Amino acid sequence: MTNRGTTSRRQRSIIQRMLAAQILLTVVVSLLAGGLKGMAWGYSALLGGLVYLLPALYQAKQVLSHNHSNNIRAILRELYKSEIWKMALTMVLFGLVFTLVKPIEPFPLFGVFIVLQLSAWLAPIVQNQKLYRN
């Protein structure tokens, strides 16, 4: 029997581990890019990672912290609200990066951003068995 309407500890840990792996990936790629191609590549890669991670962390916090027992409409409303804020936050962060940071290297910036998005695509495949256990 599950605790209805709350996020179970196992599912919470799946999301937390996914985010931790993405943070680690950002740091490693930024250090590698900075070491191999210079400072601008390093901070561009780091900024690409942050533009992905900050909204994702905000959304995960919103989704994991709210408990609406088994009111599915309230859960859906909360999920949609967090998604809208995630998109808005991403746009603001991209705007800030493109206006305030000069020079910016597009390849590492979008490279890390896209790799992190793709890593989120792979997570359900890797975690498939764990997702369906409750």
Next chain:
Amino acid sequence: MEAALLYLAGALVMGLGATGAAIGIGILGGKFLEGGARQPELIPMLRTQFFIVMGLVDAIPMIGVGIGMYIMFVVAAA
């Protein structure tokens, strides 16, 4: 003229990507409501899966937003 076309391109990249995501997330929300109404005991699992799949659906428009803003703020401004 060239700058105007670049702004148009950026807007199209963002707008068309967002349209696709809006349809996808709308369908996802509908299925979530259906699933939760049929089997309320699965709501916690559905909620986690919804969160993860929402991340997959919004990946392409997010990338589109980044590239569109790059076109508008950096390429068109240069």
